[in-house]
Amino acid sequence: MSQQRRSEQGLLSVLGVVLQREFLSAYRSRQELANPLVFFVIVIVLFPLGVSPEPDFLRSAAAGLVWVAALLATMLSLDRLFQSDYDDGSLEQLVLCAQPLYLIVLIKSLIHWSLTGLPLILLSPFLATMLHLEAQHIPVLMLTLLMGTPVISLIGGIGAALTVSLRSGGILISLLVLPLTIPVLIFGTGTVQSSIDGLSVSGHFSIMGMMLALALTLSPFAIAAALKISVSD
Amino acid sequence: MSTALLKANNLMCERDDRLLFSNLSFELFSGDILRLEGPNGAGKTTLLRILSGLFSTFEGGVSWNGQNVRQCYSEFQQDLLFIGHKSSVKTTLTPLENLRFLMGLQQPIMDDELWQALEQVGLAGYEHVLCRNLSAGQKRRVALARLYLSDAKLWILDEIFTAIDKKGVAQLEAFLREKARMGVAIVLTTHHELSIPGIRLLRLGQVSE
Numbered sequence: 001m002s003q004q005r006r007s008e009q010g011l012l013s014v015l016g017v018v019l020q021r022e023f024l025s026a027y028r029s030r031q032e033l034a035n036p037l038v039f040f041v042i043v044i045v046l047f048p049l050g051v052s053p054e055p056d057f058l059r060s061a062a063a064g065l066v067w068v069a070a071l072l073a074t075m076l077s078l079d080r081l082f083q084s085d086y087d088d089g090s091l092e093q094l095v096l097c098a099q100p101l102y103l104i105v106l107i108k109s110l111i112h113w114s115l116t117g118l119p120l121i122l123l124s125p126f127l128a129t130m131l132h133l134e135a136q137h138i139p140v141l142m143l144t145l146l147m148g149t150p151v152i153s154l155i156g157g158i159g160a161a162l163t164v165s166l167r168s169g170g171i172l173i174s175l176l177v178l179p180l181t182i183p184v185l186i187f188g189t190g191t192v193q194s195s196i197d198g199l200s201v202s203g204h205f206s207i208m209g210m211m212l213a214l215a216l217t218l219s220p221f222a223i224a225a226a227l228k229i230s231v232s233d
Numbered sequence: 234m235s236t237a238l239l240k241a242n243n244l245m246c247e248r249d250d251r252l253l254f255s256n257l258s259f260e261l262f263s264g265d266i267l268r269l270e271g272p273n274g275a276g277k278t279t280l281l282r283i284l285s286g287l288f289s290t291f292e293g294g295v296s297w298n299g300q301n302v303r304q305c306y307s308e309f310q311q312d313l314l315f316i317g318h319k320s321s322v323k324t325t326l327t328p329l330e331n332l333r334f335l336m337g338l339q340q341p342i343m344d345d346e347l348w349q350a351l352e353q354v355g356l357a358g359y360e361h362v363l364c365r366n367l368s369a370g371q372k373r374r375v376a377l378a379r380l381y382l383s384d385a386k387l388w389i390l391d392e393i394f395t396a397i398d399k400k401g402v403a404q405l406e407a408f409l410r411e412k413a414r415m416g417v418a419i420v421l422t423t424h425h426e427l428s429i430p431g432i433r434l435l436r437l438g439q440v441s442e
Binding site (some may be wrong): 009010013014016017018021024025028084087088089090093094095096097098100121131157231232 | 247282285286287288289290307310311313315317318319321322323324325326332333334335337338339340363415
């Protein structure tokens with residue numbers, strides 16, 4: 001009993017130090033955090049200039065455009081997820097830590113999401129308004145992003161973990177991971193489209209919720225296994 | 234006769250179609266210091282990674298307290314301190330933050346102890362300087378500060394003397410000797426000359442073709 005209690009405390013304190021260090025090192029290199037955000041904003045701002053500024057056209061394209069931009073922006077930031085830990089050797093220490101690796105990588109992935117996905121969600125209402133999406137559909141768009149971007153971060157984490165020991169992993173991650181994120185994209189935009197068409201969106205949200213639950217519960221194991229393989233090279 | 238703390242049994246490892254070692258067996262008792270010797274590429278680091286459980290494409294067995302490591306891996310991890318070739322020091326953090334993280338992975342630790350350990354490795358006054366502004370030797374010393382805090386029973390140390398000055402090496406040697414007397418088993422590689430009495434040597438790289 002006391003043994004179990006001690007190991008629980010050990011787990012909490014390990015997760016605590018991981019959390020603290022991730023936020024601290026993200027804060028120290030905060031310019032890098034801005035990259036995906038700037039990409040996200042620029043793609044959406046340039047789109048009307050490049051294609052058509054017609055409000056009707058933009059309204060119909062808004063959901064898809066925001067979603068594609070969010071997907072690519074998250075993807076861009078993924079190769080950094082484990083890279084610096086691999087380069088300086090702290091990944092070895094994480095793998096050797098007596099606490100379960102899948103919980104540590106779950107924490108790391110969620111922190112990554114909160115620093116990339118979450119700011120995108122907070123920016124999305126402004127960009128959606130710019131694209132003439134009606135106000136009543138904006139919460140739906142934000143909710144789909146809230147449920148969808150963690151899935152992208154977690155699935156992308158598997159790709160990042162597999163390619164971390166390769167020199168040019170960036171492009172490989174996209175090739176590996178993009179096909180797996182297509183369902184998220186389809187249901188994300190589909191939900192907003194249904195809302196615009198006046199249909200019920202609860203079914204769409206159920207499916208997105210399922211994807212989120214699956215990603216949260218299963219991908220940490222896959223990421224942990226992939227990291228162990230990468231570290232043993 | 235006590236049982237060996239760590240026992241390697243008939244290890245065989247091949248990398249890139251080259252046999253690094255085969256039929257390698259040894260026992261390590263509490264208080265032993267074992268030094269791996271051999272030219273570059275002889276498989277010293279690979280052997281250390283096999284012993285620590287990071288590298289798993291090998292044949293043979295490693296046992297810990299008489300039990301196969303695979304069966305008691307979490308106990309083994311709790312008793313292990315591994316300092317690798319890469320020092321695990323993040324350049325965007327200060328020595329104090331780095332040490333807090335690296336130690337925190339093993340056991341919760343008080344801040345005064347961290348300060349003390351940094352002082353012992355000669356980093357007093359550098360606690361709040363970002364590691365990217367430190368010299369290579371100082372970065373190495375941040376990683377070495379873990380030695381002064383650890384209560385692990387087995388230390389696996391890969392090239393820890395790299396970039397450390399002569400005085401630092403001597404101090405570290407004395408400290409390792411002291412720790413071994415207290416019962417810590419140490420496996421290390423280094424190209425430095427060491428003057429530790431009673432050190433055991435294991436020569437790698439004699440397998441030809």
